[in-house]
Amino acid sequence: MTWILPEGASLDLEGISSPLQVLRGLGGGSQGQVFEVEVAGERLALKWYLPACIARDPHLKRRLGESIRATAPSEAFLWPLALVTPGPDALPLLRLTEPGFGYLMELRPAGFVGAHEHVGGHLAIGLLQVLRAGFFLAEAFHALHLKGLCYKDISLGNLFLEPSSGRILICDNDNVDVDGRDLGSVLGTPGFMAPEILMGRARPGANSDLFSLAVLIFRLLTRHDPLRGRRELAIRCLDEPARRRLYGEAPLFIFDPIDASNRPDPIEHAAALITWPIYPEPIKLLFEQTFCAGLQAPQRRALTGQWMAALAAALDQRQLCGSCGQETFPAPSDPAPLCWSCGCPLAPPTRLRLPHGQVTAAAGNELHPHHFDRLLNLRLDQPLARVEAHPSAGDLLGLRNLSDQAWRAELRSGQQLVLKPGQACNLASLVRLITPAGAVELPC
């Protein structure tokens, strides 16, 4: 690639107090190029725009400046930190006819990979991490929308995942705008755009973000597209007019409960048919809400908070199949649940009873502050305890104290012991755990 900023050069830029050294080019597209740079000893990423991109989007600079002042809604966003324009000494070094501008942001940390790697089936990732990624994505949009902002152009291309944890990063935050102000040119990416945007009936905002968010969660959970079923098979050449029909003119959810005419094809769309039965009913209902009534009525789309609640609840009821070991999510109310993977009956699990909710005892499941206090926000990033398998005796489950305070454990023998931070206690011997946040009860 030919880089528009010379690698190795030191640039004197307005907007930052120290000179910036261009270390190497990281990538480029139709908007501009991204570089790894060093400013005052700190490694950062610099995105530099191409003149054509600036010409198309006359309010870009103003939006960026406002985003920088507003600061990031959450750590999930690789948010712009500073806007930079070339100083007089830097001008001759830029390989552009019009110099333009750029912005600085944090470098994407190692371990995060493009979400397309998951959707393309190239990634080793578990259902636990995928559901967590969905939660973190909804949580990030929740924070963004609460700030009165909207993203406008979320797609697989600007989402990154850490497969080991399910943590996410949202990049390309340069279309972020105050919701409803419409000081931008982007409409979105076909396939992720709400129908009213694709058809030109409305401009992107928080309501269309909710549609795109649901598409993205659907694609993470199923590795398939919510609107591509049998109707897609009738399309020979999948080009722009065809996408417009599928996503704008005549969209129909592949799992629409009333109209079954766009169901997935057993061969071409196997991913959707295999993955859909995995997920609990409340998650499916949010998809139906967004992709059925919400297709034409933006105000009926599932809200960020609803997604967070449904995804967190699914994680609470995660259970490993005793026969095949696969992750399953049976509803506590289901009298005779079967494993979606092997079809075997699932044994009734041990459920930890908490002041607010229940968590199935399965390795990897976590207790969070919101399980103890219903007034706390739903969060998954500060667990108080985690269910873990014993390192050598895998069928022994323990609960590890991840808090910084000691807990009191009451055992079946009547004995009491202190569970220090970092220690795990065998669940089989436990009746009750007393923590400063509240009690964890085990069934007798």
Next chain:
Amino acid sequence: MPFPNVRLANRPLHFIYICDCSGSMEAQGKIQALNQAIRQSLPGMAEVARQNPEARVLVRAVGFADRAAWHLEQPTEVQQLQWLDLQAGGITAMGEALELVAAALQSPPMEERALPPVLVLISDGQPTDDFDAGLAALMRQPWAQKAVRLAIAMGHDADTEVLQQFIGNDPGGGLPAGEIPGASGQRPLHRSGRSPRRPLQASNATSLAQYIQWASTAVVGAASMPASRMAGSGPQANIPLPDLPPTLMDPTDDVGPLVW
């Protein structure tokens, strides 16, 4: 436990290079520059293919000189592709090359369902055979009509008129010079008057490499997975084409302009 071993259903995206291998391509290292440009573009193309789970990018190549022949006949996944050098020598059977491509775009062998094919015609001269018959045969194929057709003129002896016929009418023909068809407002995006719907003028090895890279990455991306849309772009052709690579001012360019 791992996520179920499933993946998004994908469609083939056929990418076909149609390369001039006539004797004049031997001059000034042009054929070498073309081989290099294609070879250098492959890692980027493979990366784009990986980022587009909806597409299975398959590459083929036709060379034409005294006759036209498949240089790479088997549709090859870009990740597996090893580019063998084209050799130059002979005259310019461009029409026959288009007939070969036409046969390949017939169904069958074309799949029933696919993404729009991408055809890239690269030439430095004038066809010496019946170009019109070749083009007519090509354009009888529905897949050719749906295809993204690009042309690169190497040097200034290329017949840009036939290249334009291959691309089809520039829908921006009535617009002020420099205006990209469908671009928003009156602001010309490409002051040089360049447009992806016109033959791309590669006057040296650097710009050739840029155009080949653009065709094999940005265009493949646009044909396989939709990109962000900007307001005002209005109804587009069947595939909206990405911006051309920027015109770079490169005083330190020591690649050495081959004077074509």
